Amino acid sequence: MxxxxxxxxxxxxxxxxxxxxxxxxxxxxxxxxxxxxxxxxxxxxxxxxxxxxxxxxxxxxxxxxxxxxxxxxxxxxxxxxxxxxxxxxxxANAPKTQLRVATLPTFGAKWLLPRLHRFYQAHPDLQIDLDSRIGAADFATQDLDAAIVVGDGRWPDVIAHRLYAEELVLVGNPATLPFARKSKRGAVPTIKALEGLTLLRVRSFPDAWREWCAHSGLPHDALRPGPSFELTSHLIQAVVAGIGVGLVPRMLVEDELREKRLLSPFEAVASSRSYYLVYPERAQRHPVLIAFRDWLLQELAAPDAAR
CATH class of the missing domain: 1.10.10.10 (Winged helix-like DNA-binding domain superfamily/Winged helix DNA-binding domain)
Incomplete structure (x- = not known):
């Protein structure tokens, strides 16, 4: 041979x-x-x-x-x-002071970046390099140490730490949901209240409205589907602009709700997904990863984690 x-x-x-x-x-x-x-x-x-x-x-x-x-x-x-x-x-001989992390774009912009200064206060000699990516991370072909992703937690060949169980809220602007200004938070959703509203969607979670309707006891087919968006941040902007109503993770619209740019008349609903920090086994002893993982879990365990 x-x-x-x-x-x-x-x-x-x-x-x-x-x-x-x-x-x-x-x-x-x-x-x-x-x-x-x-x-x-x-x-x-x-x-x-x-x-x-x-x-x-x-x-x-x-x-x-x-x-x-x-x-x-x-x-x-x-x-x-x-x-x-x-x-x-x-x-092998490089100083372990940097970590390259992929994160979901909207999660990174709306939740992670406003808090990252606290990580640097606790670890001034360490550095987190952030990439924005949608979908699963491929640690075999991409130059990444870890990633923050959303899903069901079943990913082969990675270590996954559950960070946050996703809660979805229906949001609209005051003009789109005028009834919400008069109703108490936690009102029961009805077909009449949602009649004629355009349901905005995120392409990465096509079953969000179906899950929400099933939880609320509403027929999904009775509502009108609307445009879809690749980024949750774009969907939020569309809702603020009055294009329609959206289902979004509660932790990503706290500012808009607090400032009354958006209204959320119904209680949050637990979705089938959670946020995870994932990384390959080869990275599990990386000192910056350990510090970042522990900081993330501590932040998300705090009472104001969603703010």
Whole structure:
């Protein structure tokens, strides 16, 4: 057996793995900062070297063959091990004073950043570098130490600390919800009260209104769905502007409610999601991560955590 054939070059493996994961030479090229033709040639070179067909081509679309998909799974695991080992080697002697954390954009802007000065007061020699990202963090391919995400807590291969059980409140501006100025907080929602209102939605939580209606005993289909937004902050701005009403995490609209720019006539409803701090096992002894995790849990346990 030719051992060179069993050890393709890293450039060929990276091109193949990215192409198989994206099922696209173009997106793989964007990830690897190469041209589409360069990635295609590297994949063809790997197929010739192995004498295997790793993809089927359907016009501009590529689909891994069964052999290609199985090979991609094994290669991805090996690349993760290499990246982890390299990262550990590069950081072995580096001072552990910085932490790179991905956070949900609205949570970061509305809750985390107004409080982060307290972390620096307690830890003046440490530094938190924040990235804004929506969705799950991929610690194998992204240069991150930890992430603040929202979901059900079931993520493979990470350590997850539950930070906050999400509570949703229906909010509208005073012109959109004139009845709310006369009703007491905690009024029972009715179809009549919500008739004709436009329900604004966040794309990352498509079932929010369905969950809220089920909790309130209302038929979801009787209400009118409205525009959707990628960012919760954009939805909040739309509600303030009177475009419609929204369901938002209570902790993200405390300022607007206190300043009467928004009204919330009904009690908060527990959603199926929670906020979590997640990180890979390799980062669990990172001293800045430990300090940041403990500070977050302490902040969220305080009586004024939602303010």
């Amino acid at each position: 030719n051992y060179r054939k069993l050890t393709p070059s890293m450039s060929l493996l990276l091109a193949f793995e990215a192409s198989a994961r994206h099922e696209s030479f173009t997106r793989a090229a964007q990830e690897l900062s190469l041209t589409q033709s360069a990635v295609s040639r590297q994949v063809q070179a790997l197929e010739a070297m192995l004498n295997l067909e790793l993809f089927t081509r359907e016009g501009k679309r590529i689909v891994p063959t069964d052999i290609g998909r199985a090979y991609m799974t094994e290669i991805a695991q090996a690349l993760t091990l290499i990246r982890t080992a390299t990262l550990q080697a590069l950081t």
